[in-house]
Amino acid sequence: QSALTQPPSVSGSPGQSVTISCTGTSSDVGSYNRVSWYQQPPGTAPKLMIYEVSNRPSGVPDRFSGSKSGNTASLTISGLQAEDEADYYCSSYTSTNTWVFGGGTKLTVL
Amino acid sequence: EVQLVESGGGLAQPGGSLRLSCAASGFTFSGSWMHWVRQAPGKGLVWVSWINSDGSNTGYADSVKGRFSISRDNAKNTLYLQMNSLRAEDTAVYYCGRDRYYGMAVWGQGTTVTVSS
Numbered sequence: 353q354s355a356l357t358q359p360p361s362v363s364g365s366p367g368q369s370v371t372i373s374c375t376g377t378s379s380d381v382g383s384y385n386r387v388s389w390y391q392q393p394p395g396t397a398p399k400l401m402i403y404e405v406s407n408r409p410s411g412v413p414d415r416f417s418g419s420k421s422g423n424t425a426s427l428t429i430s431g432l433q434a435e436d437e438a439d440y441y442c443s444s445y446t447s448t449n450t451w452v453f454g455g456g457t458k459l460t461v462l
Numbered sequence: 463e464v465q466l467v468e469s470g471g472g473l474a475q476p477g478g479s480l481r482l483s484c485a486a487s488g489f490t491f492s493g494s495w496m497h498w499v500r501q502a503p504g505k506g507l508v509w510v511s512w513i514n515s516d517g518s519n520t521g522y523a524d525s526v527k528g529r530f531s532i533s534r535d536n537a538k539n540t541l542y543l544q545m546n547s548l549r550a551e552d553t554a555v556y557y558c559g560r561d562r563y564y565g566m567a568v569w570g571q572g573t574t575v576t577v578s579s
Contacts, residue, residue, distance in 0.1 A: 386564035388566070398569055439506075453508060
């Protein structure tokens with residue numbers, strides 16, 4: 353149950369696009385389209401932003417999109433806004449009937 | 463309104479026990495898979511445990527296997543996490559979450575567990 357690998361930090365200016373990667377293995381990300389992404393502003397509970405690799409729950413802006421290639425999933429935020437500044441986590445279902453999170457990525461809006 | 467409210471956190475001694483509860487409302491709890499996730503101070507999210515809708519299937523992170531036990535009472539719309547043999551590294555905010563499509567679609571506000579002598 354090793355954590356998925358995310359970059360510790362990314363940054364972008366308002367209006368730009370940023371992409372956060374999430375690398376796992378053939379036992380998790382690579383084998384299942386069961387990757388989720390979460391947004392967590394400081395001091396708050398996480399919020400589901402993407403499920404099943406690329407699906408957005410109701411209410412999540414379409415500026416947020418997800419994709420996957422092989423063992424790596426990605427979250428792209430386009431038209432960056434100040435309110436997007438937060439920690440972002442990926443998660444995947446695994447072959448051992450468990451789940452695993454990434455280490456988290458801090459997004460800074462410059 | 464869909465809501466999850468955790469309780470039961472507090473201070474425990476190393477080797478001690480605590481039982482966390484998560485009260486659900488606003489959705490069909492008996493039909494929902496549920497999770498526990500924790501977050502140590504200043505650290506990232508860590509998945510802890512999962513239970514299916516009728517409690518017949520569960521899963522645990524290696525770090526808590528054999529020490530923690532997840533259960534549910536569908537008549538009371540409540541999820542539980544029994545934590546035994548607590549260690550300092552179990553200190554964290556514990557969140558319960560409702561599973562939807564293998565993601566955690568609803569989260570509680572969290573309850574804080576501190577393990578210290």
